[in-house]
Structure formats: structure tokens, C-alpha cells
Amino acid sequence: MARVIGAVVVDKEACKGCSLCVEACPQDVLALHMEVNSKGYHYSYMKDPDACIGCSNCGVVCPDTCITVYRVKAS
Amino acid sequence: MGEVKLMKGNEVLAEAAIRCGCDGYFGYPITPQSEVMETLMARQPWNSTGMVVLQAESEVASINMVYGAAATGKKVMTSSSSPGISLMAEGISYIAGAELPCLIVNVQRGGPGLGTIQPSQADYFQAVKGGGHGDYKMIVLAPSSVQEMNDFVDLGFELAFKYRNPAMILADGAIGQMMEKVELADYKPRWTKEEVLEKNGDWATTGKTASRKKNIVTSLEMDSAKMEQNNLRFQEKYRKMEEEDVRYEAIQCDDADFVIVAFGTSSRVCLKAVEVARAKGLKVGLLRPITLFPFPNKAIKELARKTKGFLSVEMSAGQMVEDIKLAVYEAGSNARVDHFGRMGGIIPTPTEVVEALEEKFSWELSYGVKRSY
Amino acid sequence: MELKEAIKPGKMNLQEILKPENLVYGKSEVLNDDVMHYCPGCSHGVVHKILAELIDEMGIQEKTVGVAPVGCAVFAYNYIDIDWQEAAHGRAPAVATGIARLNPENFVFTYQGDGDLASIGSAEIMHACNRGENILVIFINNGIYGMTGGQMAPTTLEGMVTATTPYGRNVDLNGYPMKITNLIAQLPGTSYVTRQAVHTPASVRKCKRSIKKAIQNVLDKKGTSFVEVVSTCNSGWKMTPVDANKWMEENMIPYYPLGDLKDSVKGEHSDN
Numbered sequence A: 001m002a003r004v005i006g007a008v009v010v011d012k013e014a015c016k017g018c019s020l021c022v023e024a025c026p027q028d029v030l031a032l033h034m035e036v037n038s039k040g041y042h043y044s045y046m047k048d049p050d051a052c053i054g055c056s057n058c059g060v061v062c063p064d065t066c067i068t069v070y071r072v073k074a075s
Numbered sequence B: 001m002g003e004v005k006l007m008k009g010n011e012v013l014a015e016a017a018i019r020c021g022c023d024g025y026f027g028y029p030i031t032p033q034s035e036v037m038e039t040l041m042a043r044q045p046w047n048s049t050g051m052v053v054l055q056a057e058s059e060v061a062s063i064n065m066v067y068g069a070a071a072t073g074k075k076v077m078t079s080s081s082s083p084g085i086s087l088m089a090e091g092i093s094y095i096a097g098a099e100l101p102c103l104i105v106n107v108q109r110g111g112p113g114l115g116t117i118q119p120s121q122a123d124y125f126q127a128v129k130g131g132g133h134g135d136y137k138m139i140v141l142a143p144s145s146v147q148e149m150n151d152f153v154d155l156g157f158e159l160a161f162k163y164r165n166p167a168m169i170l171a172d173g174a175i176g177q178m179m180e181k182v183e184l185a186d187y188k189p190r191w192t193k194e195e196v197l198e199k200n201g202d203w204a205t206t207g208k209t210a211s212r213k214k215n216i217v218t219s220l221e222m223d224s225a226k227m228e229q230n231n232l233r234f235q236e237k238y239r240k241m242e243e244e245d246v247r248y249e250a251i252q253c254d255d256a257d258f259v260i261v262a263f264g265t266s267s268r269v270c271l272k273a274v275e276v277a278r279a280k281g282l283k284v285g286l287l288r289p290i291t292l293f294p295f296p297n298k299a300i301k302e303l304a305r306k307t308k309g310f311l312s313v314e315m316s317a318g319q320m321v322e323d324i325k326l327a328v329y330e331a332g333s334n335a336r337v338d339h340f341g342r343m344g345g346i347i348p349t350p351t352e353v354v355e356a357l358e359e360k361f362s363w364e365l366s367y368g369v370k371r372s373y
Numbered sequence C: 001m002e003l004k005e006a007i008k009p010g011k012m013n014l015q016e017i018l019k020p021e022n023l024v025y026g027k028s029e030v031l032n033d034d035v036m037h038y039c040p041g042c043s044h045g046v047v048h049k050i051l052a053e054l055i056d057e058m059g060i061q062e063k064t065v066g067v068a069p070v071g072c073a074v075f076a077y078n079y080i081d082i083d084w085q086e087a088a089h090g091r092a093p094a095v096a097t098g099i100a101r102l103n104p105e106n107f108v109f110t111y112q113g114d115g116d117l118a119s120i121g122s123a124e125i126m127h128a129c130n131r132g133e134n135i136l137v138i139f140i141n142n143g144i145y146g147m148t149g150g151q152m153a154p155t156t157l158e159g160m161v162t163a164t165t166p167y168g169r170n171v172d173l174n175g176y177p178m179k180i181t182n183l184i185a186q187l188p189g190t191s192y193v194t195r196q197a198v199h200t201p202a203s204v205r206k207c208k209r210s211i212k213k214a215i216q217n218v219l220d221k222k223g224t225s226f227v228e229v230v231s232t233c234n235s236g237w238k239m240t241p242v243d244a245n246k247w248m249e250e251n252m253i254p255y256y257p258l259g260d261l262k263d264s265v266k267g268e269h270s271d272n
Helices: A020-024 A057-061 B009-019 B035-043 B059-070 B082-097 B124-128 B146-163 B173-177 B193-200 B224-244 B264-279 B297-304 B320-330 B350-360 B362-367 C043-057 C072-078 C092-102 C114-120 C122-131 C180-185 C201-219 C241-255
Strands: A003-010 A030-036 A042-046 A067-074 B004-008 B024-027 B052-055 B076-080 B102-108 B139-141 B166-172 B179-183 B248-251 B258-261 B284-289 B291-293 B309-314 B336-341 C023-025 C064-068 C083-086 C107-113 C135-141 C190-197 C224-230 C259-263
Touching: A003 A042, A020 A030, A020 A057, A020 C241, A057 A067, A057 C201, B004 B009, B009 B035, B009 B076, B009 B102, B009 B146, B009 B173, B024 B035, B024 B059, B024 C092, B035 B052, B052 C092, B059 B076, B059 B082, B059 B102, B059 C092, B059 C122, B076 B082, B076 B146, B082 B102, B082 B124, B082 B166, B102 B146, B102 B173, B124 B166, B124 B291, B139 B146, B146 B166, B146 B173, B146 B179, B146 B224, B166 B173, B166 B264, B173 B264, B248 B297, B258 B264, B258 B350, B264 B284, B264 B309, B264 B350, B284 B297, B297 B309, B297 B320, B309 B320, B309 B350, B320 B336, B336 B350, B350 B362, C043 C072, C043 C107, C043 C135, C043 C201, C064 C072, C064 C092, C072 C083, C072 C107, C092 C107, C092 C122, C092 C135, C107 C114, C107 C201, C114 C122, C114 C135, C122 C135, C122 C180, C122 C224, C135 C180, C135 C201, C180 C190, C180 C224, C180 C259, C190 C201, C201 C224, C224 C241
Parallel strands: B024 B052, B024 B076, B076 B102, B102 B166, B139 B166, B258 B284, B258 B309, B309 B336, C064 C083, C064 C107, C107 C135, C135 C224, C190 C224
Antiparallel strands: A003 A067, A030 A042, A067 C023, B004 B179, B139 B291, B248 B284, C190 C259
16 A cells, blocks of 8 residues: 655754644644754754655645655555 | 927936936935836837836835935936935945945925925935935936936936946926027937946956956945944045035125125025126125035135125025135135025015125125124 | 654664655745744744745745844844845835836735834835735734834734733724725735644644735736734743643634635636
8 A cells, every 4th residue: 555755854044932833733743943053042853754755745834844755656 | 409399307317318328317206306207108218228127116116216226336216205225325325335336317396295396495405414324425417407307317317327426416396397598418228238247247247247346235334343444434535525526606606795605496586686786786796506515615615705695596495605614714804605596386586686695795785894792 | 953852763773764755845945045034933933934845845035135124133134045125124025026117027025013013004005005016024023022122013912911001902993903905905905815824743743834825926016915914922821832822823813814815817806
């Protein structure tokens, strides 16, 4: 059965930790990191990478365009 | 010789705009300059030269349309009268701050407030000292004839583009409404797209191509150090105007004991006043500033060394007189500077001017020497 | 870029996924690299991104000129890689008129907030739309003045607390929240007038489709296209970005309902 595997890459220096992507993720993949970036923001990261389906919702709602989304079909 | 016609000053402004290759006019009706847009609309230059003419919803909108249109690197203008120019003040400041060229015509009427629709020169300060907020200057041309209404449109654009700065024609209701013989300029084609790109492509909003960085037209700079540098650059530009583009006319000043200084409509009256005074045996000359900014400081300074007094004749309570005093002070001269003016839309008569001169300089006339204090 | 977090142990090597051919969402090249000055979670960033993506996808970068307002979006010119002009407060539609009239081959848009468009610039927007200028107007309505510190805007909801309505907007004192987009839709110069939002992935995608249609209308010389984006100002509203989205959904959208207000051609009156 073909299944979709996704991955997101967060530009953690550009992320301002608004958590809109966390809210938008249907798979509960993303979370804000315990650590902060150089500006002091808790940046977004893939807490549960296995669950990502590459739907791009996180990227679409991100006001700072710091999320890049990839997707492959795997059998 | 070009085409000679009998025309109103305001109509000539419109005609000259079309002929000099102006790309756009944006305006709002106000007395005593409404004929400018009326003439343009009747001439329909969009069918001949391609010039855009648009009646805006207000003077505020007109000047901001000019601001937008000027950013495209093309020749654009507006015209109004005193209250309308007050409304435009913010926009003019933006245009000066963003370093855009454009032409603004003020056919002055009397103020303050709604004032009168009759001619006045009471917007001198507003024109030469800024008018809007911030440290900026405009090139200000003062026509004294319908012919100069024609000539200064092209000259105004030339200077505006030379300095990337707004230029103003400061006329008044008399020059705007009077009819005179005028030799119209020959038609010049509007700049082609290629010419605009070649002349102004490095700053104009012509559309960002792969070969250049984006052009941003703005007067905003949040970094104080950079903003100060911008201001210093503007000031340098204004000094350059003072070095290179002062224009004036000196009439019978060489042997003059007294020099009348007057521009625009009042200079026409004073030309006659000089004749009347000379007939009475008074050695009187006339200095007519053509550019009010840059002001003919040097000419006044030179005259200050040999004349007994200056009489500034203005259709106002006395505004230019302050600039004359500054020049005389800078010259270290003790020549006396006085003012004679009429207000409320009244134009002084030559006799009034001569009487004022005799009265204000009675001491010098009696004793034949400068009065010292 | 933080790659470490993206590892998928046992399923598929991350390097196998992160290949250009697998890219499904990324930053448009028309968006500059500068980090935006907006507060975390601000709707401006999303709308800027939509514009940049569309300018890219529609291949109109070379003909586009943007007019930035006074307000938080005053620095919009730093972020989208096109020619820009910064207008005086409220005057963007007049500035855009000047550009579009002189260079009708250009695509000109204004980007304005509620204070800029519906308060100080209400005359300019009405008349530009009434003349049917071939421009796109993006209207960000978050019911507050963000840049100056959260004062009342013409679109501030009744009872809403702002810096200048500390006890809530009182309609007897301050008048009513203005549905200016409904007024705009009445003007025969407009062809497409819509109200959108960008608070959910679905609304962002829908908003992008609306703006694309609006741009196409301008390119087709159909008159003025006007897109209101009901937005949040979480700093001004003093909420988290997530709470602000929720508040907007519960309070703003019922008063400013989403959807097309007019979709016709220039010269036709709307019944809205």
C-alpha cells in the first residue's frame, strides 16, 4: 500500500515561535522547542517526525516563511 | 519664431505643458487657476501627445497622484491656488524627501483662510521656506508675464530633473488671468520608454528586472545616522542650486541710489514706478528675482555696497523683505531695507510705490547720504 | 536550517526525502531574505507571502509596482522583491492612480491597513475605486492601529478595548465599526470585492485564490479589485497568536463575514 511520507525543515533562526504551525498541523507533528534561537524565540520543530504527511499546512500558515515542506510517496 | 498667440496666463500653462512633452497632469479646480485643467481637458492631449490629464477628488489626492506618477521617472505636474497648495503641503514634503522631480504651479490668491480670489503674493514664505514639514526647499520660479508662464514650464521641468526636486511656479491671480501676446514653444516629444529608463531607470518604479535591484521610492529612514546623511545630501543640493541656478533681472540698478525689489505682478508695477521716479529725478532701479529660491543673495549684496536703500514691494504684509534684510546684513552694509505692500487682493499702483519710496526714505532723500543708526 | 529534528529513524532516510524533487512548499524567490519586523504570528507575513508567491507564479515581477502604506506594513518594501513606493498616510490609492495612469502596462497594487484605508484615506480609496482604477487594493483589517500602539481604528468592534477606548468602544462616543468593504462594493468602478482571512490553512489557500483572481482582473483591465483580509493584531489585542485567531473567528468574522461581495465587471452596480 502506497503511503505518504513527509518532512518539514524549519529555519530556526527565522522562526518567531508564534506556534501557528503547531496549531495548524493535523498530525500533531510540530511543537515549540525547549531551547531558544539567538533572538530568544522557542522555535518550532518536528516533535513526532514519523507522523508527518507533508500536507504543507504548517508552511502555508507560517507568517515568517521559515518552513519548507517535502513529501514522497513510499510503498 | 514660434507660434504667437494672445492667451491667458493659465491657458498658456496648459499649452506649454503639452508642448514641452509633459506626461501627466493631476489637479483639482480652484479659482483663479481653473483654466489650466479646463484648457487641458479641452485640448485632449491624450489623443495627440499621450499626456494623461486627470481631475482628482481633492488637492490632497492630486499631489499624491503626482507623487506616484513622478516616481515613474516621467514629467508630471499639478496646479492650484493658495488654499489648495496648503492642502498639498504634506505631499510636497514627501516628494522632496523622496527626491522626485515634478512641477507645481501656485496661482496665488489672498489669504489667510478662504481669503479672496483676487491676486496676492502672500505665499512667498510657504513657497521658499518649505511650506510642508521638515528641512526641504523647492526651486521657485516667479513669472511676471504670460510669456514667462510659457517659458517656466519647460525650465521648471529642466531644473526639477537636474536636482530631482520639486519645482514651483509661483504666479498670482493677475498673471494667471491676464491675456498677453505669447510666443509658444515648439512641440517636444514626450520621452520614450527607453529614454525614461536611460535617464531615470536607476531610481524610478519602472518594474524590477533581473538585471537590477528593486527600486524603492521612500522618504522614510529609521536609522538616525542615515537620515542625517539624507538631510545633508539635500542641503548640499540646495547649496548647489544657490551656486548654479539663481536667476534675476536688474533694471537701471547701476547708478541707483535706491533699489526696488519686486517679483511677479508687483515687479510689473515697479517697472513703471522706476520710470515715474526717474522722471522726478530720483535714481531708482529695479531688481526682479526670477528664482525666489535660490534667492539672488549675491546680487543684493553687491547692490547693498553702493545703494542707500532697498524697498521690497510685495502684495503681502512683507515676506521677501526678510530675505533682503538677511542679504544686506550678510554684506555688512548699513543700507536701509523697507517694505511697501498691499493685501487682500489689491495690486499697488506705480504712484503709490513712488510715494512710499519718498516717504520711507525721506531722510536719505533730504540729506543725500545713508542714515546711520 | 535545522536538519537534526527531521530525522525519521527506521522509515526513510531524511536525505532521501529532502530532495528538490520532493519539495512541496517553500519560500518564493520573490520574497526577500530579510526577517520581517512583524510581531510573531502577525497576519501581514502571510499576506506578503501570498502576494510574493502569486507575483512569482503569474510571472509579473517585472511589471509589478507596490504601494506601501503608513502603518505596520510601511516596510513592506523590504520584503517583496519588486519596485515599491512608500505613500503618505492614507494616500496609497492616489499614488497608485498616478503610477497606473502613467504606466498602464504595469500591475499596481496598494497594501493598506484599516486606519490608513478606512480612516485617514477614506476619500482616496472611495474615489480610486469609483474611477475604476486598474489597481489591486489589499486591505488588512485587524480593528486596531498596530504601529502607533493599539489605538481605536474605524473597524474596531463595539466594546473592544484599545489604547484610546480603554473602557471599550462606545458607539455613542466613537461611532460604529465601519464595514467599508461593503461601501466599496457599491461603487461601479470595482469589479471584484471580497473579504477573506488567513487564520487557517484552508483560509490562506482560499485567500490566495481570491487574490489571484483579483490580480488577473487588474491585468485584464476590469477595474479596481479589492481584497479585505480580516486579520489579527495579537500584540495590539494583547493575546497569543493562537488565541487571537480564535478571538477573530468568534468576534471579527461574525461582524465582517467572509466571502465575495461583488464579482462582476466595471460599470455594474452591486446589490450588496
